Amino acid sequence: MHQVGQQANRPNPWPIYAQLRRDRVVQLAEHSYAVGRYDDVLALLHDPRTSSDVHTLTDPGDRIETDPPAFINQDPPGHDRLRGEITRFFGPPDSPGVVNGQEPEIRRQIDTLIGAFPESGEIDVVDDFAYPLPVTVICRLLGVPAADEPQFREWAAQTVSGLDAANLEDREAALKGRNEALLALAGYLGELVKKHRGSPDGSMLSGLANDGGADAMSDIELMINGVLLLIAGHETTVNLIANGTLTLLRNPDALARLRREPEWAVPVVEELLRLEPPIQYLPNRAALTDITIDGTTIPKGSQLTLLLAAANRDPGRFTDPDRFDPDRPDNQHLGFGSGIHYCFGAPLARLEVDLALAALASRLDNPRLIEDPPPYRPSPVLRGPLHLRVAYDARRAS
Numbered sequence: 227m228h229q230v231g232q233q234a235n236r237p238n239p240w241p242i243y244a245q246l247r248r249d250r251v252v253q254l255a256e257h258s259y260a261v262g263r264y265d266d267v268l269a270l271l272h273d274p275r276t277s278s279d280v281h282t283l284t285d286p287g288d289r290i291e292t293d294p295p296a297f298i299n300q301d302p303p304g305h306d307r308l309r310g311e312i313t314r315f316f317g318p319p320d321s322p323g324v325v326n327g328q329e330p331e332i333r334r335q336i337d338t339l340i341g342a343f344p345e346s347g348e349i350d351v352v353d354d355f356a357y358p359l360p361v362t363v364i365c366r367l368l369g370v371p372a373a374d375e376p377q378f379r380e381w382a383a384q385t386v387s388g389l390d391a392a393n394l395e396d397r398e399a400a401l402k403g404r405n406e407a408l409l410a411l412a413g414y415l416g417e418l419v420k421k422h423r424g425s426p427d428g429s430m431l432s433g434l435a436n437d438g439g440a441d442a443m444s445d446i447e448l449m450i451n452g453v454l455l456l457i458a459g460h461e462t463t464v465n466l467i468a469n470g471t472l473t474l475l476r477n478p479d480a481l482a483r484l485r486r487e488p489e490w491a492v493p494v495v496e497e498l499l500r501l502e503p504p505i506q507y508l509p510n511r512a513a514l515t516d517i518t519i520d521g522t523t524i525p526k527g528s529q530l531t532l533l534l535a536a537a538n539r540d541p542g543r544f545t546d547p548d549r550f551d552p553d554r555p556d557n558q559h560l561g562f563g564s565g566i567h568y569c570f571g572a573p574l575a576r577l578e579v580d581l582a583l584a585a586l587a588s589r590l591d592n593p594r595l596i597e598d599p600p601p602y603r604p605s606p607v608l609r610g611p612l613h614l615r616v617a618y619d620a621r622r623a624s
């Protein structure tokens with residue numbers, strides 16, 4: 227039996243993924259299988275014989291679920307109704323300007339954060355930059371009033387630290403803290419929805435709260451899916467900014483080019499999503515029926531782990547897959563998943579991380595890593611540095 231992720235392997239999980247890719251299907255435990263080749267992962271992401279609903283598992287283990295589940299944990303038609311409804315207030319065709327409309331605010335936040343760095347010396351890219359940025363962005367988007375943001379930020383911090391505890395005892399306490407923070411966040415969003423009903427303000431939550439259409443969401447659906455947007459957008463984006471900074475500092479030519487050509491951030495971010503994806507694998511699929519791949523049958527009700535990070539470095543799909551090459555053609559990575567659950571926030575994440583990495587590249591003179599590899603978060607699913615200490619000679623004006 228294999229283990230997919232272990233803390234000791236966080237800096238370099240790639241040999242394990244290569245090993246897992248050798249067989250097309252790997253049994254991880256009773257009722258639990260993994261696949262890691264690109265074509266198989268992609269096919270299963272689009273396969274209606276797979277489910278994201280925990281109730282379809284023979285052995286759900288300790289997986290707990292909200293009632294009703296957030297749309298990431300639902301299958302059609304429930305998933306499609308909720309995703310469609312939220313999309314009406316987030317993207318085309320109904321709301322085409324929402325994501326790009328955030329750009330001035332994201333730039334302002336980035337300037338504020340970098341402006342608070344010392345003139346020269348040392349920063350922790352995670353604590354001082356990657357971590358605070360996405361919370362502010364999601365707060366603005368959802369319509370969390372600026373006055374409530376510190377409290378919101380604290381809850382968000384508690385939810386992330388629940389994933390980062392070093393040992394089991396700390397982990398149990400931290401997970402308790404995480405659950406409490408999630409409940410507090412849901413309660414807060416419930417109150418906010420009520421306020422928005424009285425006075426709509428054009429924000430996403432306000433649009434959803436005041437919608438009288440056929441697919442309108444109930445209060446509890448709004449709370450649960452509002453928390454999903456926050457968590458899914460926050461824990462991932464932090465890691466992409468930190469993984470991206472680390473990769474650029476290890477590749478000085480790429481860093482120098484990004485400094486000269488900030489618009490090159492677009493392919494840089496795509497390549498980072500392939501090479502260093504924040505979500506390493508999706509453990510939340512189940513087989514709705516027996517699924518046979520290459521002579522191995524995954525029985526109905528089994529847990530199916532889709533190894534995105536392994537697929538992204540499959541030599542059968544990508545030339546020289548371990549190389550950081552933002553100019554590689556046809557970079558159809560699986561860093562945002564694929565199929566009906568393809569990352570809802572991808573356009574926002576791309577914009578945020580493009581701007582963040584281009585700004586860091588242009589505003590720090592002679593940046594260098596203090597510790598390589600840095601300490602990593604212990605979570606095997608969400609991979610990224612816990613801290614990323616960087617020294618530099620001078621901070622430039624924007």
Ligand code: HEM
Pocket residue numbers: 278297298299309454455456458459460462463466503504505508510560561562563564566567568569570571572574575
């Ligand atoms: C770099 C940042 C991000 C990464 C790497 C990422 C990655 C992913 C992945 C791999 C999935 C697929 C999950 C599955 O198939 O079960 C997903 C889904 C999702 N993401 Fe993201 N995400 C990021 C940022 C965001 C942001 C900023 C938001 C919110 C604004 C967001 C909201 C969601 C939601 C709601 C889903 C569920 C979609 C569905 O079930 O239809 N994500 N994301």
